[in-house]
Amino acid sequence: DIQMTQSPSTLSASVGDRVTITCRASQSISSWLAWYQQKPGKAPKLLIYKASSLESGVPSRFSGSGSGTEFTLTISSLQPDDFATYYCQQYNSYPITFGQGTRLEIK
Amino acid sequence: QVQLQESGPGLVKPSETLSLTCTVSGGSISSYYWSWIRQPPGKGLEWIGYIYYSGSTNYNPSLKSRVTISVDTSKNQFSLKLSSVTAADTAVYYCARARTVAVAGNWFDPWGQGTLVTVSS
Numbered sequence: 001d002i003q004m005t006q007s008p009s010t011l012s013a014s015v016g017d018r019v020t021i022t023c024r025a026s027q028s029i030s031s032w033l034a035w036y037q038q039k040p041g042k043a044p045k046l047l048i049y050k051a052s053s054l055e056s057g058v059p060s061r062f063s064g065s066g067s068g069t070e071f072t073l074t075i076s077s078l079q080p081d082d083f084a085t086y087y088c089q090q091y092n093s094y095p096i097t098f099g100q101g102t103r104l105e106i107k
Numbered sequence: 108q109v110q111l112q113e114s115g116p117g118l119v120k121p122s123e124t125l126s127l128t129c130t131v132s133g134g135s136i137s138s139y140y141w142s143w144i145r146q147p148p149g150k151g152l153e154w155i156g157y158i159y160y161s162g163s164t165n166y167n168p169s170l171k172s173r174v175t176i177s178v179d180t181s182k183n184q185f186s187l188k189l190s191s192v193t194a195a196d197t198a199v200y201y202c203a204r205a206r207t208v209a210v211a212g213n214w215f216d217p218w219g220q221g222t223l224v225t226v227s228s
């Protein structure tokens with residue numbers, strides 16, 4: 001199985017900050033990576049697919065980059081609605097696997 | 108807009124079979140892949156498997172011996188059965204539409220709201 005490791009596990013930031021979350025794969029996954037946002041008690045919401053393709057309706061302050069084994073999710077200017085947990089997911093090969101999550105909290 | 112809704116018992120006894128159904132509304136179940144994903148309380152996400160509308164399946168090897176996913180196109184539903192459950196199977200179970208590319212696997216959108224299944228006697 002491909003292991004996905006996110007860092008940091010928890011990130012404290014303020015409204016207006018630029019933040020970056022990193023996801024590393026245990027082997028190359030090309031650009032087959034998705035990012036999700038999950039709020040407490042809710043289902044995950046797709047933000048990014050194919051490493052850098054912004055899902056329709058997702059604000060442009062979210063962006064993704066990377067290929068191979070290292071990927072980043074960047075939020076250019078944090079908004080109050082962005083405080084949540086973020087997960088990466090590889091779909092290069094089965095079984096599909098997720099990172100352990102990064103909790104973004106208010107500083 | 109496609110919406111998914113999970114349904115099924117919220118409490119299952121150890122050693123019994125967990126059964127859930129996902130009803131798809133606002134669109135046809137045909138021509139898509141459909142998945143089950145679970146999340147133990149306070150933990151991360153685990154992919155369980157997918158089914159294509161034609162009936163072909165792919166399961167996570169960690170669960171393969173206990174999992175069956177089936178589809179009923181006439182009802183626009185797909186279902187999950189997980190046998191011989193233990194407390195470790197306690198989780199929120201999500202159904203989701205699996206988007207795919209021919210040369211790789213699936214990413215997921217949209218998701219159902221999720222249903223908590225507790226395994227306890």
